[in-house]
Amino acid sequence: MISKELVAASSRPLVLSILSESENYGYAILQRVRTLSEERIQWTDGMLYPVLHRLAAEGLVEATWKMADNGRERKYYRLTTAGHEALGNERRQWLTVHQTLDKLWTLQATPLPSI
C-alpha cells in the first residue's frame, strides 16, 4: 500500500495524465487509478473532488455537466492547454525523482521487497 502522503502528492499528475487521454468524470478516474495501480493506490473516493476543483480553479481543467446513457448526470472534466503544459512539467519532475532513485538502487543492487 502506498503511504497517505505519497498518494496525496501523486494525485495531481495522476489526474492530469488520465484526463490527457480523454475527458472523464470522477468515478471513472478513480476506477482507472485503481485498475492501473492494481488496487495499491487507495484514495478515499471523495478526496478526488477537491483535487479536481483545485485544478479547475487553476485553469488546468474545465468542467461540464452531461447526461449519461443511464439518465444520471455527471460532471466531466477536460484538460485545457495550460493543463497540458502543467502535465509536461509534472512529468519532468516525477521522472527526475524516479530516475535518481532508480540509479541509486541499481548501484546499490538492493533487492526489491514486496509491498
Place this chain on the structure above:
Amino acid sequence: MDTPSNSPAFDLNYALYRWRQALLAREAISPERAAELESHLGDTMVELCAKGLSDEEALAVAAHRLGDPDALSAAFAQAEPASLWRNRIFWMAIGFLLVPLAQVVAFTLHGLVLIVCARQGSDIFGIVLTWMLPLLLMAGTLFLLTGLAANRWPRLTRALDEFCSRRRRFAWQLLLLPLVPAVLGGLGFLLARQLLGDHPGQAFGAIMSGARIMDRSRLLFALWPVALALLAAAYAPPRFSSRHN
C-alpha cells in the same frame, strides 16, 4: 446466495435525502458539489448492487468510501479557499440588501397601525399595538430565520436553494430588489394620505417636491444597493442541474 434485502423500514429516497442534507450542512459543500458527490455515490451503489448488496448495504458502503462529510468539507475549503469567501460575501450582500427592505415593511405597517388607531380614536389600543408591533415583527423574523436554519420547512428551503442557483435570472431579480423599498414606501405614503382623507394627487406632489429638495449628494447612496446587488449576482452559487433534487 440470499437475495439482497433491505431492513423493513428502509426508504432509499429518504436515506439519500438525509445523506445529502448532512453534506449540505457543511460550509464548504455547495449544492453543486453535493450533486457531484451524489452522482459518484450513485455510480458506486450501482457497482455494489451488481455484486449482490442490498440498496441499504450499498448506500452504507458507498457513503463510507466517499468519506466523512467534515473531512470532505475541510479538503474542499483547503483546495479552493476563495470559493468559501465568495459564498460568504454573497450572503453578506444579500443581508445588506434585505435590511432596508425589512425596515420599510416594518415602518409601513407601524404607520398604518397608527393611522387606523387615530381614525378609530382608541388611544389605549393604539399605544399597546405601537409597542407590541416592533416586538411581534422581531419575533416573526427570528421564527423565520431559525426555522430556515433548522430546515423546518424542507420545501421552502429547497425552493430558496433553487432560486439562488439560477444565477443569470437571479442577477436581474437582485437589481429589482433595491427598487422594492422605494415602491413600497411610495405606496405606503399614498395609502396614508388616502386614509387620512387627503387627495392622492396632493400626496404625489409632496413626494416629488421632497425628492427635489433632497440633497443631491445623497443620491449617490442609491448606488450602494446597486453595487451590492451586482456583487451578490457575481458571487451567486453557480447554476447546476436541479434534477438531483
